[in-house]
Amino acid sequence: MTKFVSLSEAVSAHVHDGDVIAMEGFTHLIPFAAGHEIIRQGRKNLTLVRMTPDLLYDQMIGMGVASKLIFSWGGNPGVGSLHRFRDAVEHRWPIPIEIEEHSHAAMANAYDAGAAGLPCAIFRGYLGSDLPTVNSKIKFIRCPFTGEKLASVAAMRPDVAIIHAQKADADGNVQVEGIIGVQKEAVLASTRAIVTVEEVVDELTPPQTSSVILPSWTVTAIVKVPGGAHPSYAYGYYDRDNAFYIAWENISRDRNGFREWMQKNVLEASPDSFASRAYHLASDTHGN
Amino acid sequence: MWALQSTRSMTVHSTLTYTSSEMMTIAAARLLKDEDVCFVGIGLPSAACNLARLTHAPGITLIYESGTIGTKPVVLPLSIGDGELCATALTTVSVPEVFRYWLQGGRISVGFLSGAQVDKFGNINTTTIGPYNAPKVRLPGSGGAPEIAVSCGQIFIIMRHSRRAFVEKLDFLTSLGYGRKPYERKKLGIKTLGPTVMITDLCVMRPEAGTNEFVVTSLHAGVTREQVRENTGWAVKFVDEISETLQPTEFELNVLRDLNLRTVQAHGGDVTSGSQTD
Numbered sequence: 287m288t289k290f291v292s293l294s295e296a297v298s299a300h301v302h303d304g305d306v307i308a309m310e311g312f313t314h315l316i317p318f319a320a321g322h323e324i325i326r327q328g329r330k331n332l333t334l335v336r337m338t339p340d341l342l343y344d345q346m347i348g349m350g351v352a353s354k355l356i357f358s359w360g361g362n363p364g365v366g367s368l369h370r371f372r373d374a375v376e377h378r379w380p381i382p383i384e385i386e387e388h389s390h391a392a393m394a395n396a397y398d399a400g401a402a403g404l405p406c407a408i409f410r411g412y413l414g415s416d417l418p419t420v421n422s423k424i425k426f427i428r429c430p431f432t433g434e435k436l437a438s439v440a441a442m443r444p445d446v447a448i449i450h451a452q453k454a455d456a457d458g459n460v461q462v463e464g465i466i467g468v469q470k471e472a473v474l475a476s477t478r479a480i481v482t483v484e485e486v487v488d489e490l491t492p493p494q495t496s497s498v499i500l501p502s503w504t505v506t507a508i509v510k511v512p513g514g515a516h517p518s519y520a521y522g523y524y525d526r527d528n529a530f531y532i533a534w535e536n537i538s539r540d541r542n543g544f545r546e547w548m549q550k551n552v553l554e555a556s557p558d559s560f561a562s563r564a565y566h567l568a569s570d571t572h573g574n
Numbered sequence: 575m576w577a578l579q580s581t582r583s584m585t586v587h588s589t590l591t592y593t594s595s596e597m598m599t600i601a602a603a604r605l606l607k608d609e610d611v612c613f614v615g616i617g618l619p620s621a622a623c624n625l626a627r628l629t630h631a632p633g634i635t636l637i638y639e640s641g642t643i644g645t646k647p648v649v650l651p652l653s654i655g656d657g658e659l660c661a662t663a664l665t666t667v668s669v670p671e672v673f674r675y676w677l678q679g680g681r682i683s684v685g686f687l688s689g690a691q692v693d694k695f696g697n698i699n700t701t702t703i704g705p706y707n708a709p710k711v712r713l714p715g716s717g718g719a720p721e722i723a724v725s726c727g728q729i730f731i732i733m734r735h736s737r738r739a740f741v742e743k744l745d746f747l748t749s750l751g752y753g754r755k756p757y758e759r760k761k762l763g764i765k766t767l768g769p770t771v772m773i774t775d776l777c778v779m780r781p782e783a784g785t786n787e788f789v790v791t792s793l794h795a796g797v798t799r800e801q802v803r804e805n806t807g808w809a810v811k812f813v814d815e816i817s818e819t820l821q822p823t824e825f826e827l828n829v830l831r832d833l834n835l836r837t838v839q840a841h842g843g844d845v846t847s848g849s850q851t852d
């Protein structure tokens with residue numbers, strides 16, 4: 287029942303070495319603060335699942351927490367490469383990483399199947415692509431009604447889903463607004479779910495745009511971390527720090543520079559650092 | 575860094591001065607129609623689609639894979655899911671929904687793709703340079719492209735022309751064009767058209783009837799056949815009646831430059847010439 291905990295308590299209680307963890311948020315609401323806490327607590331051997339690994343998984347892979355990555359697009363959006371991800375795949379640094387690679391449609395369908403309690407997802411995909419030749423988890427089946435060849439992947443069922451949301455109410459119900467990605471599916475597909483939020487309110491307000499509600503009984507732990515999605519963004523609270531995404535290109539390019547940045551900004555920092563990083567980017571058009 | 579890749583030298587052919595990148599974006603934008611429903615990738619496709627919306631095709635519906643439908647961004651987004659896209663969208667749906675109902679459901683008329691490599695049958699590689707298990711360069715991967723390539727009514731490919739990118743043989747086939755053999759796409763039972771045009775910074779190419787091999791149908795002003803040959807990794811062919819691509823108008827250039835300027839100011843860095851798509 288004690289849903290509201292500190293970030294340190296949530297990660298220590300619910301994220302274990304060797305777990306399969308899905309930290310979702312499609313460009314929006316990426317749970318950076320939670321990922322940094324996992325790095326600080328020195329988790330090892332994780333299987334990281336995420337459609338778009340983004341800077342967060344670049345940081346986690348570069349710090350050696352992951353032995354496997356399941357993903358569908360691993361770049362710095364609009365900027366270029368994820369250098370730490372590339373270094374791990376191309377040069378096995380800091381440790382070798384196994385990859386299981388899908389398309390976006392496959393990942394989205396796999397989460398959906400996990401949430402729906404199905405063993406697998408079925409969709410029209412991968413036709414003519416080489417991906418099925420390098421990923422044995424991609425199969426094809428025939429539609430029993432029409433005979434059409436369709437792709438199938440196993441349902442995604444992570445041990446833990448971790449997401450960032452705009453708000454929770456005092457009872458622990460969670461509201462996600464704006465670009466909602468696959469967060470609902472990831473939470474409902476997972477055994478445990480940790481949610482970090484911008485704020486805790488008495489009562490959830492009617493949505494201003496697309497909105498997802500996760501009832502309190504679908505969530506294991508909630509942590510208030512204002513700014514916890516920085517340098518991604520929280521719609522209605524602060525904008526995406528695009529300048530930081532551009533700057534990451536140079537920070538991450540070189541191993542030593544990366545390590546120094548992580549030491550100063552992650553290992554020697556705390557969840558409290560996030561509010562000041564994010565809130566100078568307070569959104570002027572949909573202000574809170 | 576791809577996004578800061580320089581463009582080719584300035585071209586001066588009419589009273590207007592413009593870059594090869596501007597020519598490419600404008601040529602691509604012109605192919606879009608007011609009634610199109612377009613699945614947009616980041617970088618060059620996003621610039622072309624929004625230029626179309628701000629010029630001749632105000633009614634075009636732009637969909638980004640982050641789930642934003644009917645979005646009208648004032649500045650070009652840096653990522654596929656910038657808040658700008660959601661704030662200006664008619665509606666925003668979940669990512670499973672955008673891939674299942676809208677893309678797989680057959681609601682998209684045009685998909686815009688780009689990549690690190692393309693071959694003469696319009697197949698695209700965004701996965702690895704070199705062998706998959708020991709890559710020389712690990713590229714971002716497929717994103718939505720394998721299904722965009724198959725489920726959209728037709729595909730427009732937009733890429734900067736170079737021998738490294740326009741290859742005889744892909745290192746990895748991420749997203750299907752016509753297949754490794756001319757009729758592979760049809761044999762797989764796929765009913766959508768596939769890639770119908772490639773727009774580059776040198777020329778426009780279209781698939782040749784009978785072979786589905788991409789051949790040059792128009793050259794941008796000032797570009798020679800030799801330049802295209804030098805920058806293409808296969809023995810590129812030209813149609814008999816080759817034309818010159820219509821040059822940018824002052825209006826098109828002004829709208830594109832305003833859009834790029836607003837974008838640079840908004841993001842604090844030059845991201846408008848990005849060549850990648852996710």
